[in-house]
Amino acid sequence: MGLSDAKLKYFADYVKKEIGIIYGPEVYFQLEQRLEKIATYLGLTSAEDVYHKAVVEGIVGDFKQYLLDIATNNETSFFRDPKVFDAIQQFLLPALQKDHPHAFSYRIWCAAASFGQEPYSVAMLVHExxxxxxxxxxIEIIATDIADHALKRCKEARFSQLEIQRGLSAIRLVQYFTKDEEGxxxxxxxxxxxxxxKKQNLLDSFGSLGTFNLVLCRHVLIYQDAEKKKEIVQRMERSIVSKGYLVLGGSESxxxxxxxxNQLAEYGAIFYQKKT
Ligand SMILES: C[S@@+](CC[C@H](N)C(=O)[O-])C[C@H]1O[C@@H](n2cnc3c(N)ncnc32)[C@H](O)[C@@H]1O
Incomplete structure (x- = not known):
């Protein structure tokens, strides 16, 4: 027999409090499948055992990180929404110096980096x-995420054939990648x-990251409730320099x-510029 809704709600409430991601009752089955995976990681036999451990010992250490990692959706791809990357290439990168001609350097933040395809797509454009x-x-690029397993993949910068096929052109593949012995x-x-x-929870202060000329925060606000979305965007805009830019996901506003x-539309992409 599966975990009761009350027990699943206990985990859903914990995930929402820690990272803002909402698991409603309609996706409790997903949460339960994920708890079964955690049981395996922790050497336990069932989601019920995971619940028992949480209640008796608390959700701490590796257990906490497994739970938060597994609660995240890491869907991503290279040059996801190509128009956004056209706008970065044609408008946003040239605008950095136009807007701030006397700066010694410029800073870009990818605030939900997942497995690295997004920050590395930006890095290829910056390089070019x-x-x-x-x-x-x-031009400095900082990429952050809350999930340890995602940050590990980012640092490895090693991608499967399937991941490469999603969004990367043959020209850039040849130019920027080499195949290892495992393919x-x-x-x-x-x-x-x-x-x-860097590891960064979007619900925590951004103070230690400094300020940015361009922030990409894509396909992550959709998992937050209205109050948290607003709170994150308002803290994020304080991390953006005057006339700096914010890019959100296609379904986010x-x-x-x-x-x-101010909302701008260039090269078919919508993004935002901080007022002066
Ligand atoms: C769907 S992926 C989007 C990746 C990339 N930005 C893109 O658009 O392709 C969402 C990422 O946000 C991260 N994430 C979710 N909640 C977070 C939070 N509270 N703080 C930081 N990162 C979070 C997840 O770990 C996941 O890697």
Missing amino acids: FLKKNPNHPR YWLLNPEIKKLVDF AMGLSTEL
């Missing part, structure tokens, strides 16, 4: 942009070194969440 503009100041594709160090990774951002 700097090659064409050799006197342009440095996985390794990103070349020249691109890999452009991105720094900052309208109604912020009075400090």
